Amino acid sequence: MIPRLEVVDEIDGRGTVVSLVGGTYDGYEVLHIPRRASSWRGSRRGPLRGPGRAPADGAALVAAMGRAEELLVSLLDPGQKRDWTRHRHFWVSTPYGEVELGTVSNLTFRRNDGRSLVLCALPEPWSDLPDADIWTNLLLKLRVSPEEFFAVANYREGSTWRRGPVPVVPVVPVVPASGVRA
Amino acid sequence: MGTIRILDSSGDTAVAWDITDTETVRAAEELFRRLMVTDKKIPFARPLGASSDTAVQIDEFDPRAEEILFVRPIAGG
Numbered sequence: 643m644i645p646r647l648e649v650v651d652e653i654d655g656r657g658t659v660v661s662l663v664g665g666t667y668d669g670y671e672v673l674h675i676p677r678r679a680s681s682w683r684g685s686r687r688g689p690l691r692g693p694g695r696a697p698a699d700g701a702a703l704v705a706a707m708g709r710a711e712e713l714l715v716s717l718l719d720p721g722q723k724r725d726w727t728r729h730r731h732f733w734v735s736t737p738y739g740e741v742e743l744g745t746v747s748n749l750t751f752r753r754n755d756g757r758s759l760v761l762c763a764l765p766e767p768w769s770d771l772p773d774a775d776i777w778t779n780l781l782l783k784l785r786v787s788p789e790e791f792f793a794v795a796n797y798r799e800g801s802t803w804r805r806g807p808v809p810v811v812p813v814v815p816v817v818p819a820s821g822v823r824a
Numbered sequence: 825m826g827t828i829r830i831l832d833s834s835g836d837t838a839v840a841w842d843i844t845d846t847e848t849v850r851a852a853e854e855l856f857r858r859l860m861v862t863d864k865k866i867p868f869a870r871p872l873g874a875s876s877d878t879a880v881q882i883d884e885f886d887p888r889a890e891e892i893l894f895v896r897p898i899a900g901g
Contacts, residue, residue: 702834709835713893717876734876747901762901770833771896779831779895782868785876796900806900 651700659700671703710774717781734781736788738810743777743784751797755811762803763795826887827872828852830859830894841887849887856885856892865894 650659650671662670715723722732731744739753741761749761765771765779783791792808826843829836841852859865860883870879872890882892 706833706835710831713829713831713836716873717870717879719875719877763898764901765831765896766899767896771831772833772835775831775835778893780898781876782879782893782895783866783898786868786879786881791898794898794900 651703659703707772707774710772710778714774714778714781717778734784736784736791737813738788738792741784743780746773746776749780749795751808753811754813757799757811759797759799759808761795761797761808763791763806826852826889826891828855828859828892828894830865831896836893843887852887853885859894864897866897868893868895 650661659671659673662668662672715726718726718732722734725732726744729744731742733740733742739751741752742750746764747762749763751759751761753759763780765776768776768779771779780791792810793806795806795808796803797806797808798804826841828839828841830839839852839855841848843849856867860867867882868879869882869886869889869892870876879893882889885892
């Protein structure tokens with residue numbers, strides 16, 4: 643069944659919050675972002691919210707998104723801030739490689755050995771959180787306890803998703819060339 | 825003055841304490857314990873407004889902390 647869409651609110655510069663009526667996701671609210679204004683990739687183009695858990699009105703939703711955005715930006719370094727402002731994604735360095743945050747369920751992981759994987763990890767529960775809060779949650783785990791992040795994230799290389807832990811390459815310390823003879 | 829910020833559907837909910845006011849410190853400590861033990865949320869402390877590079881995961885309430893962010897456990901999606 644194709645759901646009917648009801649406009650809930652217009653958000654300047656972001657898009658339109660619509661409520662899905664009927665179908666599998668009846669009651670969910672989705673932020674519809676016009677293609678020209680969107681830098682989202684992957685399957686999710688805006689926040690999906692479970693029925694009854696999102697702020698009840700558009701103004702509260704906008705306030706929540708703004709507050710989450712302010713918190714996330716305050717945690718970013720200058721390079722991450724620039725990327726987030728321009729492209730709505732940013733990279734997080736870990737001892738095992740870099741992870742790109744910005745598209746739900748589709749986090750690019752560039753391992754130290756050059757291999758690239760796609761990861762999926764989310765706060766539990768996540769559906770009531772503004773998107774920026776999801777990134778704040780994942781950013782802190784990646785920066786402070788990356789081992790825990792990689793232990794639970796699911797991943798794919800190619801088309802098949804696999805349960806975590808994500809295969810990571812151990813960090814090899816740089817050994818001084820003490821054995822080199824002059 | 826310190827603040828606990830709990831990520832939620834409103835962005836976050838903030839609860840402040842004043843280190844010179846034992847009542848607010850006690851209330852913040854109780855909240856900290858409940859969020860961590862009962863709600864299984866994860867606390868990170870950082871100097872106010874500092875980037876994630878300076879954040880540390882903590883397991884006890886520190887009244888000298890400037891800001892404590894409570895996030896959720898993560899799971900494979």
